[in-house]
Amino acid sequence: MTTAKTKTPATKRKGTTRQGAAPFASYAPGGFFCAMSDEQAETDPVVRRIRSRLLRMSARKLRRRAADAEAELYNLGITFTVYSQERQIDRILPFDIVPRVINREDWRRIETGVTQRVAAMNAFLHDIYHGGKILKDGVVPRDLVVGNANYRPEMKGVDVPHGTYVHICGTDIVRDDEGRFLVLEDNGRCPSGVSYVLENRHLMMRSFPDLMEGIPVRKVENYGHRLRQALLEIAPPRRRTPQIALLSPGVYNSAYFEHVFLAREMGVPLVEGGDLFVDEDRVFMKTTAGPERVDVIYRRIDDDFLDPKAFRRDSKLGVPGLFQAYRKGNVTLANAVGTGVADDKAVYAYMPRIIRYYLDQEPILSNVDTHICREKEGLAYTLDNLDKLVVKPVGEAGGYGVVIGPCASKAELAELRRQLRADPENYISQPMIRLSVAPTLIGDRIEPRHIDLRPFAVTGRRTWVLPGGLTRVALPRGSLVVNSSQGGGSKDTWVLE
Amino acid sequence: MSSLLSRFAENAYWMARYVERAENVARILDVNETFARDSSGTSDWLPVLQLNSDEERFFKRHKRASANEVLHFYVADAANPTSVVSAVRMARENARSIRHIVSTEMWVQLNVFHNRLMRLKRTDYMPGNLSRACDAIKEACQTHAGVVEGTLYRDQALRFAYLGRYLERADQSSRLIDIAYRRVLSRSDDGIGPIDSGEWNSVLRLASGYHAFRRTHPGDTTPQNVAAFLMFDRRFPRSMAACVQGVDFNLKRLHSEFGLRISPPLRAILRELSAHVRRRAASRLFDDADLHGSMDEFQKTLISCDTRLGIDYFGQEAGEG
Numbered sequence: 001m002t003t004a005k006t007k008t009p010a011t012k013r014k015g016t017t018r019q020g021a022a023p024f025a026s027y028a029p030g031g032f033f034c035a036m037s038d039e040q041a042e043t044d045p046v047v048r049r050i051r052s053r054l055l056r057m058s059a060r061k062l063r064r065r066a067a068d069a070e071a072e073l074y075n076l077g078i079t080f081t082v083y084s085q086e087r088q089i090d091r092i093l094p095f096d097i098v099p100r101v102i103n104r105e106d107w108r109r110i111e112t113g114v115t116q117r118v119a120a121m122n123a124f125l126h127d128i129y130h131g132g133k134i135l136k137d138g139v140v141p142r143d144l145v146v147g148n149a150n151y152r153p154e155m156k157g158v159d160v161p162h163g164t165y166v167h168i169c170g171t172d173i174v175r176d177d178e179g180r181f182l183v184l185e186d187n188g189r190c191p192s193g194v195s196y197v198l199e200n201r202h203l204m205m206r207s208f209p210d211l212m213e214g215i216p217v218r219k220v221e222n223y224g225h226r227l228r229q230a231l232l233e234i235a236p237p238r239r240r241t242p243q244i245a246l247l248s249p250g251v252y253n254s255a256y257f258e259h260v261f262l263a264r265e266m267g268v269p270l271v272e273g274g275d276l277f278v279d280e281d282r283v284f285m286k287t288t289a290g291p292e293r294v295d296v297i298y299r300r301i302d303d304d305f306l307d308p309k310a311f312r313r314d315s316k317l318g319v320p321g322l323f324q325a326y327r328k329g330n331v332t333l334a335n336a337v338g339t340g341v342a343d344d345k346a347v348y349a350y351m352p353r354i355i356r357y358y359l360d361q362e363p364i365l366s367n368v369d370t371h372i373c374r375e376k377e378g379l380a381y382t383l384d385n386l387d388k389l390v391v392k393p394v395g396e397a398g399g400y401g402v403v404i405g406p407c408a409s410k411a412e413l414a415e416l417r418r419q420l421r422a423d424p425e426n427y428i429s430q431p432m433i434r435l436s437v438a439p440t441l442i443g444d445r446i447e448p449r450h451i452d453l454r455p456f457a458v459t460g461r462r463t464w465v466l467p468g469g470l471t472r473v474a475l476p477r478g479s480l481v482v483n484s485s486q487g488g489g490s491k492d493t494w495v496l497e
Numbered sequence: 498m499s500s501l502l503s504r505f506a507e508n509a510y511w512m513a514r515y516v517e518r519a520e521n522v523a524r525i526l527d528v529n530e531t532f533a534r535d536s537s538g539t540s541d542w543l544p545v546l547q548l549n550s551d552e553e554r555f556f557k558r559h560k561r562a563s564a565n566e567v568l569h570f571y572v573a574d575a576a577n578p579t580s581v582v583s584a585v586r587m588a589r590e591n592a593r594s595i596r597h598i599v600s601t602e603m604w605v606q607l608n609v610f611h612n613r614l615m616r617l618k619r620t621d622y623m624p625g626n627l628s629r630a631c632d633a634i635k636e637a638c639q640t641h642a643g644v645v646e647g648t649l650y651r652d653q654a655l656r657f658a659y660l661g662r663y664l665e666r667a668d669q670s671s672r673l674i675d676i677a678y679r680r681v682l683s684r685s686d687d688g689i690g691p692i693d694s695g696e697w698n699s700v701l702r703l704a705s706g707y708h709a710f711r712r713t714h715p716g717d718t719t720p721q722n723v724a725a726f727l728m729f730d731r732r733f734p735r736s737m738a739a740c741v742q743g744v745d746f747n748l749k750r751l752h753s754e755f756g757l758r759i760s761p762p763l764r765a766i767l768r769e770l771s772a773h774v775r776r777r778a779a780s781r782l783f784d785d786a787d788l789h790g791s792m793d794e795f796q797k798t799l800i801s802c803d804t805r806l807g808i809d810y811f812g813q814e815a816g817e818g
Contacts, residue, residue, distance in 0.1 A: 264597035
């Protein structure tokens with residue numbers, strides 16, 4: 001041992017190992033915006049400290065820690081299940097061990113921007129289910145709202161506590177070439193992913209304590225507490241200690257792990273439709289000692305399936321009579337029924353105008369430039385620039401029917417042109433965004449990969465934004481798709497104090 | 498949170514039942530291999546199938562009850578609901594449903610156990626390796642019990658888990674007695690043979706009762722004494738009597754601590770169970786040679802107990818399931 005020591009002092013002092021230089025040393029963002037490499041990062045002492053620590057880590061060390069983290073995810077059963085002929089395969093959401101860092105100023109902008117959007121969405125939802133002033137004023141086209149599949153006429157005249165419809169909101173945000181934060185999408189129905197924010201942090205603290213040491217990262221662990229507080233705030237006023245329940249479609253739902261996680265964090269029962277029943281417009285759960293009243297339901301079931309009496313009759317997930325109990329104010333649902341109209345792709349395009357209309361403020365977070373093809377100029381611009389734009393049908397979800405102009409063939413563009421002319425109201429178009437990247441461990445190298453961010457906002461009386469959010473990363477080289485079904489992974493998100 | 502959803506009570510109950518079942522499948526395979534090895538060289542796995550009433554399902558897919566096929570059927574065949582891997586999967590799925598109630602350690606242990614079973618290769622549980630595989634399964638099941646004891650919050654969920662554990666163990670202990678008894682009967686020409694076969698010692702070992710029995714019955718090893726020990730000795734944790742006591746105790750705790758009602762039919766079942774394990778003279782235990790019938794009756798009472806728990810606490814309709 002002593003001889004070995006004397007033989008290699010030079011290499012040791014340089015901080016390199018026999019496995020070669022640290023992978024981070026050769027990292028380059030490849031022409032994209034990267035918050036770990038831009039000018040601001042160079043001057044930020046905390047970011048510099050994180051970078052210098054990463055620079056001391058060998059590929060072997062990084063790989064080993066990544067393997068440990070993956071084994072832990074697998075053992076903890078933080079998995080989603082893929083079913084195929086008699087076989088069940090448990091997959092983990094890939095976790096990248098290089099954290100994504102957001103500095104204080106950037107976070108401030110995201111936090112206030114998200115809060116502003118939630119306020120506007122709530123005002124908008126209240127308005128369209130009451131007077132519909134914004135429609136009368138012609139700011140948002142009436143048929144876009146009342147003709148929307150997610151508009152619920154049953155909600156007309158229903159008052160919700162504190163005027164809050166969107167209690168839990170997940171806002172998908174990207175950064176462009178200049179590092180500007182742009183909202184890609186609002187998720188005001190049942191946004192998922194927050195459990196990964198907390199579990200990723202937990203994993204990071206266990207597998208990378210030396211990277212986090214002394215870095216002032218804001219805590220995420222009190223999400224369950226804050227959510228519970230918000231749900232208590234919206235409870236019907238009668239009772240002293242409201243009973244909260246989390247309503248899940250059950251173990252076969254891909255987000256079931258998250259439902260478990262949140263029920264546990266809040267200390268509330270995780271119920272399924274069959275555990276609840278409605279008697280005289282009041283909701284009860286079946287316990288070993290008989291029925292027990294329920295006051296607030298954080299439901300992770302879509303509107304359609306909530307109540308076979310009010311919505312889809314074939315729903316086996318819901319609770320017959322739940323909507324009537326809700327409408328009478330005997331139980332509060334979070335999120336409210338009918339929020340889907342506010343996070344719709346077509347309505348999204350109007351979000352900056354909605355913010356100005358209700359709040360008399362300029363949007364803090366911009367939309368991605370969106371051309372509304374139902375509007376004359378929007379259609380003309382779209383048709384003129386078809387090969388440069390991304391065209392999205394408004395009614396579809398999950399990226400279905402999206403045409404990426406620069407990648408499309410002439411025939412595809414011609415077909416799209418025909419469809420746009422025939423049915424312009426069904427489309428919006430946006431420029432291609434050159435998504436920002438973050439350093440990501442790929443094999444033995446650290447390479448740039450495209451990322452997005454989904455912060456979570458919780459609103460009872462007021463809005464609170466969890467300092468962090470889910471950073472998703474597109475793991476295949478060059479890919480812009482961060483969805484877990486298409487090779488996406490996630491990262492721990494560090495918001496600095 | 499003092500109340501417990503009916504479904505969660507049922508999940509806790511089945512989680513524990515399935516773990517106990519997995520352990521007992523391992524015990525039975527182990528005891529049978531011991532007997533098979535003692536015999537003239539032909540290994541006989543048919544009794545295990547008979548014991549579980551699995552012959553029909555088994556012979557639909559296999560020609561004969563070879564060690565190879567029976568062991569696969571009971572250890573790793575995911576399509577067989579009575580296999581170890583199925584039991585552990587069911588335990589895990591039940592635990593998954595109450596994951597927000599069980600401790601993380603409990604969940605992780607079950608999950609890791611399940612994943613380990615999924616990786617078993619055929620050779621890992623064939624004769625020669627079987628004993629090691631069974632030991633590993635038993636150890637994992639006992640680890641589960643220990644983790645439950647050491648980490649699960651002691652409210653209703655724990656009581657229902659214990660109910661599941663004791664009902665299942667009672668059932669399996671009576672089956673273990675049954676298989677041993679029948680093996681001995683079939684081997685000797687004149688009913689119960691002398692103890693020199695050592696087979697009852699094996700039964701004791703496989704029930705983890707060998708040392709306790711030696712301590713309580715020094716120099717007094719008769720088959721009747723062994724059977725009586727496994728049936729009536731309340732101090733032995735796997736005896737039928739101890740299991741019945743466990744069921745009774747936990748139901749009473751559910752009543753006294755959490756105000757759950759014990760219905761008259763359930764009370765009657767408890768009385769019946771107690772009657773089954775009331776100590777009788779060991780010397781006359783095999784007299785009418787109907788130990789099998791008496792085990793059968795006991796198992797039927799356990800089934801009615803399970804049904805009643807379903808009606809009284811798990812929200813099932815009478816006559817359902």
